[in-house]
Amino acid sequence: MKIAVCLKRVPDTTTKIVIGADGVSIDETGVKFVPNPYDEYAIEAAISLKETAGTGEAVVYSLGGDAAQETMRTALAMGMDRGVLLQAPGSPDGLVIAKAFAAELEDQGFDLVLFGKMAVDDYNHQVGPMTAELLALPCITAVAHLDVTDGTITADREIEGALESSTCTLPAVLTCEKGLNTPRLPKLKGIMAAKKKPLEVKPVDLDGGGLEVVSLELPPDRPPGRIVGEGADAVPDLVNLLRTEAKAL
Amino acid sequence: MTSILAVTEQRDGVLRKVSLETLAAARQLADAMNGGGATVDAVVFGEGDVKGADELGGYGADRIQTANHAEFARYAPDGQAAVLEVLGRSADAIVFAATATGRDLAPRVAARLGVACATDVTAFGVEDGKLVATRPVYAGKALQKVRLTASPAVLSIRPNTFPATEVAKAGAIESVSIPEFSRRVTVTGTKAPEGGVLDVAEAPIVVSGGRGLKEPANFRLLEELAAALGNAAVGASRAVVDAGWRDHAAQVGQTGKTVSPGLYVAVGISGAIQHLAGMRTAKVIVAINKDKDAPIFKVADYGIVGDLFEVVPRLTEEVKKLRE
Ligand SMILES: Cc1cc2nc3c(=O)[nH]c(=O)nc-3n(C[C@H](O)[C@H](O)[C@H](O)COP(=O)(O)OP(=O)(O)OC[C@H]3O[C@@H](n4cnc5c(N)ncnc54)[C@H](O)[C@@H]3O)c2cc1C
Ligand SMILES: Nc1ncnc2c1ncn2[C@@H]1O[C@H](COP(=O)(O)O)[C@@H](O)[C@H]1O
Numbered sequence: 001m002k003i004a005v006c007l008k009r010v011p012d013t014t015t016k017i018v019i020g021a022d023g024v025s026i027d028e029t030g031v032k033f034v035p036n037p038y039d040e041y042a043i044e045a046a047i048s049l050k051e052t053a054g055t056g057e058a059v060v061y062s063l064g065g066d067a068a069q070e071t072m073r074t075a076l077a078m079g080m081d082r083g084v085l086l087q088a089p090g091s092p093d094g095l096v097i098a099k100a101f102a103a104e105l106e107d108q109g110f111d112l113v114l115f116g117k118m119a120v121d122d123y124n125h126q127v128g129p130m131t132a133e134l135l136a137l138p139c140i141t142a143v144a145h146l147d148v149t150d151g152t153i154t155a156d157r158e159i160e161g162a163l164e165s166s167t168c169t170l171p172a173v174l175t176c177e178k179g180l181n182t183p184r185l186p187k188l189k190g191i192m193a194a195k196k197k198p199l200e201v202k203p204v205d206l207d208g209g210g211l212e213v214v215s216l217e218l219p220p221d222r223p224p225g226r227i228v229g230e231g232a233d234a235v236p237d238l239v240n241l242l243r244t245e246a247k248a249l
Numbered sequence: 250m251t252s253i254l255a256v257t258e259q260r261d262g263v264l265r266k267v268s269l270e271t272l273a274a275a276r277q278l279a280d281a282m283n284g285g286g287a288t289v290d291a292v293v294f295g296e297g298d299v300k301g302a303d304e305l306g307g308y309g310a311d312r313i314q315t316a317n318h319a320e321f322a323r324y325a326p327d328g329q330a331a332v333l334e335v336l337g338r339s340a341d342a343i344v345f346a347a348t349a350t351g352r353d354l355a356p357r358v359a360a361r362l363g364v365a366c367a368t369d370v371t372a373f374g375v376e377d378g379k380l381v382a383t384r385p386v387y388a389g390k391a392l393q394k395v396r397l398t399a400s401p402a403v404l405s406i407r408p409n410t411f412p413a414t415e416v417a418k419a420g421a422i423e424s425v426s427i428p429e430f431s432r433r434v435t436v437t438g439t440k441a442p443e444g445g446v447l448d449v450a451e452a453p454i455v456v457s458g459g460r461g462l463k464e465p466a467n468f469r470l471l472e473e474l475a476a477a478l479g480n481a482a483v484g485a486s487r488a489v490v491d492a493g494w495r496d497h498a499a500q501v502g503q504t505g506k507t508v509s510p511g512l513y514v515a516v517g518i519s520g521a522i523q524h525l526a527g528m529r530t531a532k533v534i535v536a537i538n539k540d541k542d543a544p545i546f547k548v549a550d551y552g553i554v555g556d557l558f559e560v561v562p563r564l565t566e567e568v569k570k571l572r573e
Contacts (some may be wrong), residue, residue: 024392036289038504095366129357130356133330148263164443211365218391219529231554235560235563242535
């Protein structure tokens with residue numbers, strides 16, 4: 001089984017956001033970067049599917065600056081075999097990234113291309129299904145349960161108030177939802193081995209895309225709230241405020 | 250002539266309520282673009298008639314375009330993307346809801362049309378004929394404004410942010426011819442999970458519980474409160490989802506759902522930054538926590554410091570009285 005995973009380097013989820021001097025991106029000073037949490041489910045799925053198959057290759061891809069290499073090493077330490085960094089500056093829009101991945105992955109004979117459901121920085125939910133369309137491959141998004149048997153995929157995804165089951169054949173593109181599996185932690189041996197695994201850097205030219213970031217701002221502060229009172233005795237006051245002041249009941 | 254497509258959703262042959270929000274956003278866009286001359290076309294996918302589709306004219310649809318196909322009884326990503334690809338070529342914008350379906354379908358259509366896509370839009374305007382959309386990024390810790398320079402502009406709107414609006418328009422029904430498409434993915438069915446059909450991402454009221462509930466069975470208290478409130482869904486913090494007390498579908502936060510209900514009640518939840526990420530855009534936030542320094546009180550409009558096992562039953566009782 002030959003599997004590709006697209007892994008994005010993103011700010012840690014606890015990061016306090018400070019707007020950068022350009023007014024369209026964040027100030028990265030002191031920000032800790034981690035693998036996108038949803039992509040870790042993709043990595044775990046790739047490694048365990050390859051293990052089950054007994055043969056094959058699991059390749060991690062990323063698009064971005066050189067700093068992404070460190071994040072990719074984490075994936076190699078978890079057990080991915082090799083990495084390819086599509087080196088490009090800036091933060092291109094989803095379609096531009098998808099075009100670069102599609103051009104790179106085409107004709108490489110992957111059985112599966114895995115993505116995260118979304119990147120926790122841009123919340124786009126796009127690159128996976130866009131890449132699939134460009135490659136004319138079947139695609140199931142936000143997969144929470146997965147079975148791959150004899151070249152056929154059955155997958156469940158969460159929709160509002162239900163689970164939706166789908167099926168398709170390999171080769172295919174999947175995007176991974178939390179709950180799909182429990183990503184393994186890199187072991188010391190893996191970390192040592194990762195240092196020697198191949199990580200190819202390929203500069204790519206990207207077009208300008210169709211989404212121009214006009215501004216990035218902090219959200220308006222919520223107006224300060226108040227403690228209505230203590231214990232169950234405060235409940236009537238709360239209900240009254242919700243009804244008359246907030247008009248929420 | 251300018252036209253805006255509003256992509257509706259149905260389940261089991263019944264139009265989903267969120268579609269009226271999609272339509273409201275499309276109407277708002279049509280009125281803002283080109284001096285208000287644009288028409289709004291609601292696209293309805295189904296096997297046959299979809300219940301509620303004929304009422305879309307009352308919510309701002311100039312035309313109702315029905316795309317009927319045996320496979321459209323269920324969600325059919327490849328076929329529906331093919332239909333929208335054709336319709337989209339002559340549209341100026343395509344509006345989806347940022348639901349499980351819309352998030353799946355919008356990028357497919359955008360990729361086929363070779364245009365960018367703005368996900369989870371909470372507000373927009375039109376500047377120099379181009380759509381400028383506001384969308385929360387970094388888990389709601391920042392708001393990004395993006396200009397969609399290509400045409401058509403493809404966007405998905407966040408549920409519960411564009412209220413359904415009654416605007417009487419013609420609502421003329423036309424049927425769409427279905428292009429040839431190759432089906433790559435087959436949706437074989439849906440199964441209902443535990444915990445009812447109202448999803449936290451779409452419910453007008455969400456009552457969420459955290460580790461303060463002590464054990465899974467105590468979520469009964471929140472279910473009772475939700476039932477008393479009506480139209481409410483029960484959400485959860487990640488701590489209790491990871492502990493297996495509640496289904497992941499109910500998780501609110503950075504790695505769960507982002508919710509914008511009219512009322513959010515956080516019970517026994519500390520208010521970690523990743524939880525706040527998922528609910529800070531709620532219109533009104535109530536927190537019940539025994540720790541007066543819990544960070545949840547910083548975002549709450551109204552707080553009660555106290556033992557949830559005393560406060561919540563009382564709240565349920567008072568709400569019931571009010572509802573009588
Ligand atoms: C990458 C990443 C992603 C994450 N994503 C999410 C996410 O999507 N959603 C999310 O929720 N978290 C997320 N988290 C976890 C988050 O950091 C917190 O650990 C979690 O939200 C805590 O859950 P809690 O509030 O239920 O538990 P706790 O923090 O343990 O809080 C329990 C609260 O209950 C109160 N309490 C206890 N007993 C009572 C009582 N009898 N009456 C009243 N109050 C009481 C306590 O005072 C306390 O404030 C994420 C973390 C990481 C690292
Ligand atoms: N720059 C990138 N490098 C590698 N993978 C990416 C990149 N951007 C997006 N992805 C992948 O696409 C998924 C969805 O991202 P997004 O569409 O940005 O929400 C992520 O979970 C990654 O798997």
